[in-house]
Amino acid sequence: MSSDTEKSGAPPATAAGVPEGAIAVDDDVYMVPIAKDDTGCMMYRMFSPTKAVVQAIHYRTADDRFVMDKERAACSG
Numbered sequence: 001m002s003s004d005t006e007k008s009g010a011p012p013a014t015a016a017g018v019p020e021g022a023i024a025v026d027d028d029v030y031m032v033p034i035a036k037d038d039t040g041c042m043m044y045r046m047f048s049p050t051k052a053v054v055q056a057i058h059y060r061t062a063d064d065r066f067v068m069d070k071e072r073a074a075c076s077g
Contacts, residue, residue, distance in 0.1 A: 018047070028048050029046065029048045034057070041073055041075035044057070044059070059073030
């Protein structure tokens with residue numbers, strides 16, 4: 001692990017600058033897995049190398065959408 005990755009805590013980037021493991025959700029917009037929360041629900045952050053994106057924790061729903069409301073996430077309940 002490089003010292004840059006250790007400092008930032010970010011996953012390594014691909015050759016195109018997109019974090020490894022990122023899920024494409026729109027043109028040049030991705031969801032990047034962060035970690036599981038204390039209830040085991042995977043958290044995601046939005047990323048784009050070219051666009052402004054919302055800086056908030058997102059969760060995945062059963063129908064593969066991403067929402068900020070954990071109660072709507074597939075892991076809630």
